[in-house]
Amino acid sequence: xxxxxxxxxxxxxxxxxxxxxxxxxxxxxxxxxxxxxxxxxxxxxxxxxxxxxxxxxxxxxxxxxxxxxxxxxxxxxxxxxxxxxxxxxxxxxxxxxxxxxxxxxxxxxxxxxxxxxxxxxxxxxxxxxxxxxxxxxxxxxxxxxxxxxxxxxxxxxxxxxxxxxxxxxxxxxxxxxxxxxxxxxxxxxxxxxxxxxxxxxxxxxxxxxxxxxxxxxxxxxxxxxxxxxxxxxxxxxxxxxxxxxxxxxxxxxxxxxxxxxxxxxxxxxxxxxxxx
Numbered sequence: 700x701x702x703x704x705x706x707x708x709x710x711x712x713x714x715x716x717x718x719x720x721x722x723x724x725x726x727x728x729x730x731x732x733x734x735x736x737x738x739x740x741x742x743x744x745x746x747x748x749x750x751x752x753x754x755x756x757x758x759x760x761x762x763x764x765x766x767x768x769x770x771x772x773x774x775x776x777x778x779x780x781x782x783x784x785x786x787x788x789x790x791x792x793x794x795x796x797x798x799x800x801x802x803x804x805x806x807x808x809x810x811x812x813x814x815x816x817x818x819x820x821x822x823x824x825x826x827x828x829x830x831x832x833x834x835x836x837x838x839x840x841x842x843x844x845x846x847x848x849x850x851x852x853x854x855x856x857x858x859x860x861x862x863x864x865x866x867x868x869x870x871x872x873x874x875x876x877x878x879x880x881x882x883x884x885x886x887x888x889x890x891x892x893x894x895x896x897x898x899x900x901x902x903x904x905x906x907x908x909x910x911x912x913x914x915x916x917x918x919x920x921x922x923x924x925x926x927x928x929x930x931x932x933x934x935x936x937x938x939x940x941x942x943x944x945x946x947x948x949x950x951x952x953x954x955x956x957x958x959x960x961x962x963x964x965x966x967x968x969x970x971x972x973x974x975x
Contacts, residue, residue: 706719726744775823801815831909832951933968933971
């Protein structure tokens with residue numbers, strides 16, 4: 700829910716506009732429903748500063764969006780498995796610096812190109828009592844951490860650590876995407892081809908920055924036929940064509956790491972009929 704919004708913009712020409720905005724938002728507090736003795740998490744708040752440029756060039760055949768932003772978070776709500784209970788708790792502070800660039804170009808003849816690039820520096824600024832699950836055996840307690848040493852060969856040891864300076868969860872430093880779309884009309888209908896590639900440099904699943912999703916390319920493609928009366932469609936499609944291993948989630952369980960795999964390579968055919 701938004702609590703404050705301030706925005707200004709200026710048009711240099713009918714097709715070029717600059718803008719700046721400030722937004723304060725919050726997320727309400729949260730309870731751990733599986734245990735009554737755990738205190739609720741405080742509300743999460745963010746101050747978001749953003750400025751950018753939007754332009755349509757070359758007789759509006761090229762669209763360019765440039766954005767820079769700074770997000771200041773307080774009392775970030777996180778989840779961690781403590782024993783057998785998934786606990787909702789607050790990290791103290793975090794800041795995200797970043798920038799985005801997006802383009803979309805109509806190249807003529809039914810060919811379109813689009814893409815985007817995002818750079819992020821997302822770190823916890825103040826996180827003195829974070830949960831760190833380090834591999835065992837643990838002969839020496841790492842600097843900034845407190846907790847018992849573990850001589851167990853395998854599994855994890857749970858420590859309380861100062862995680863200030865660690866990267867935020869699921870915040871890749873670099874992500875990018877590119878898509879090529881082509882459509883052509885024939886006497887027997889239209890054919891549309893599409894190929895998309897989304898790249899991520901990788902990210903962490905937990906604030907201790909141990910469980911990590913490696914860098915990957917996610918490639919999808921499709922070819923669609925549509926009848927001349929626009930009623931019938933047939934689409935041949937494929938997902939994750941680069942055969943990447945991308946996890947939906949990962950967390951530290953009771954002495955082990957738990958991964959939930961994402962979608963594998965997929966192929967299919969979809970038929971459609973518009974009744975009205």
